[in-house]
Amino acid sequence: MFTVIVYLHVKREYLDIFIQATLDNAQNSQKEPGVIAFDMLQQQDDPTRLVLYETYRTAQAQLDHRETPHYLKWREAIADMFEEPRYAIKYNVLSPSEI
Amino acid sequence: MFTVIVYLHVKREYLDIFIQATLDNAQNSQKEPGVIAFDMLQQQDDPTRLVLYETYRTAQAQLDHRETPHYLKWREAIADMFEEPRYAIKYNVLSPSEI
Numbered sequence: 001m002f003t004v005i006v007y008l009h010v011k012r013e014y015l016d017i018f019i020q021a022t023l024d025n026a027q028n029s030q031k032e033p034g035v036i037a038f039d040m041l042q043q044q045d046d047p048t049r050l051v052l053y054e055t056y057r058t059a060q061a062q063l064d065h066r067e068t069p070h071y072l073k074w075r076e077a078i079a080d081m082f083e084e085p086r087y088a089i090k091y092n093v094l095s096p097s098e099i
Numbered sequence: 100m101f102t103v104i105v106y107l108h109v110k111r112e113y114l115d116i117f118i119q120a121t122l123d124n125a126q127n128s129q130k131e132p133g134v135i136a137f138d139m140l141q142q143q144d145d146p147t148r149l150v151l152y153e154t155y156r157t158a159q160a161q162l163d164h165r166e167t168p169h170y171l172k173w174r175e176a177i178a179d180m181f182e183e184p185r186y187a188i189k190y191n192v193l194s195p196s197e198i
Contacts, residue, residue, distance in 0.1 A: 003138070005104075019193065026193075026194040026195075030194070040193045041102055041190035041191065041192055043188060043190055044189045044190060051104070053102075055138075089142060091140035091141060091142055091143060092141045093140055094125075094140065094141050095137075095138065096125075096126075096129060
């Protein structure tokens with residue numbers, strides 16, 4: 001089990017359409033068997049900054065996620081909407097030990 | 100419902116004791132009725148950087164958390180262990196709509 005926090009900074013003019021596309025990706029990702037969490041957050045003091053909080057059971061589960069139709073559709077749809085490149089940081093989960 | 104991501108950068112010499120103290124806080128916080136998630140993460144490429152991912156049902160739940168014995172004990176125990184001041188960013192949860 002590990003978690004990836006993905007930081008997304010979106011151009012304001014694309015924010016509504018970005019949120020719709022990302023909601024679709026998040027809701028479908030939550031149904032993947034290897035996904036424990038796929039939370040989508042919006043920063044309270046800057047709505048153009050969003051976070052995906054992705055917890056996977058295994059490394060393979062993350063690879064599988066990247067081949068799903070909903071991920072591939074999302075990646076293409078939002079490619080030109082970023083204020084700056086998105087980036088991700090990977091974490092080991094120390095607690096809870098089982099989710 | 101909202102999420103607070105807390106970023107903790109710990110002096111290496113305190114890391115083991117910091118992790119033990121923070122595990123105790125996290126495990127007790129997970130039992131609070133107003134807490135939906137209280138995940139404790141350790142950055143894979145820099146173990147001195149940790150994250151608390153705290154999702155609360157209400158603003159009152161966060162205030163209640165800050166008055167618990169386990170939080171107050173933690174806050175005092177770890178006060179001098181930081182490489183730099185900890186900070187937190189608050190987010191609205193766009194998905195899932197219910198956890």
